[in-house]
Amino acid sequence: MTYELWYWSGIPGRGEFVRLALEDAGIAYRDIALEEGGDEKMMAQLKAEKHTPPFAPPFLKAGKLTIAQTANILLFLGEKHGLAPKSDAGRYWVHQLQLTIADLVAEIHDAHHPIAGSLYYKDQKHEAARRTKHLREERLPKYLGYFDAILARNGGWLAGKRLTYADLSLFHVMEGLRYAFPNAMRKLEKTHRELGALHDRVAKRPRIAAYLKSDRRQPFNEDGLFRHYPELDA
Template sequence: MRYELFYWTGIQGRGEFVRLALEDAGATYVDVARDQGDGVMTRFLAGEQPGALPFAPPFLQAGKLVLAQTPNILAFLAPRHGLVPSSVASKCFALQLQLTIADLVGEVHDTHHPIAVDQYFEDQRIEARKRAASFRTQRLPKFIDYFEQVLARGDGQHAVGRNHTYVDISLFQLMAGLDYAFPLAMHRLRRHTSRLRLLSERVAARPRLAAYLASSRRVPFNKDDIFRHYPELDDV
């Protein structure tokens, strides 16, 4: 099947989790907004297209089916491309983990926009420093410890079962984003991330993903993205 991925240009954001899975699977897809501009998503968001109505990007068109929400899209793609075991229990656990990753991504976003999405970071700098301090010292270690436990309870190398899944890819992207946004905090947690580090290295070395990561199609992290590096939010 030929997929059409819709996500904002110029950033990785939540769409990158889907993009990485598509790349790893070798799926045929079009990054629509990158070809036609962000305005191409308007007709979907305005309800002018048939099918399910997405609230926001990313969303994926697969034939006549339109799917939104990153975990939902990945749960749809995974069994079609060998990125999740076939058992119901494994599929449910994979989705559970992906939803937990989404929770953490949301908390990352709120470190630089704790008051309002429609206000600039500079307009909520004081609140952002407070939120980021709590995130670095309380929330981030808790999430990291959870994912390390998940790997330890499995085979030590994969999040779900003994095979590579979309959750492994998403954990790679999560670690890459956290390393960019909070390099000091992640350095302090390094001895607590040994399994996640090894998993990230394995995922990045997968041939299709390695080729994608080395290409110009991999948009660099930047200050318009979810994972943003503001030195004052990464203080000791």
């Protein structure tokens, strides 16, 4: 059974959190976004899913299962492919971390789209500037301080001795934040050094290193979650 990842083309987006888990676990998968006419195929499939319909992409098809919601897909991959502990304590802890990462990612998105996802950035620039100031000055320090302290306490990975899907997602958040807010991140990383260390440990894993060099890894741009608008950086 080859898994299928269904997501928008042209951006890493939320699909990237799933890609990193698939890549690190060495799972064979078909990435529809990289195929000719990927968006049209994806939209048609989204409409065709009647049994457990996704509200939005990404969704993963694994045999008879269709699973949507990024954190839920990672819960599945974690359980079936060794990307999360088996114990109850470990399972719920890693999922709690992932849902907190999901909250952070939503806040990062909404900083450039505080009024509506259906409007262009230019139609909400003033509001974006206000919201992003709060993101940079209040929310990022709070979230990054939280994850940094956990890494410092647990020594290496968020859940202790072994990498989990939450570590892979936090790596991608660091990549995205460095792209979107290079000035703000330079300052923040001075006092949150565990995050950079986690980033580097993930980047060096052989399968991740190979993936990052491949065409399968898509660059950030101003259509995605993490956008670099210089006027929004410190």
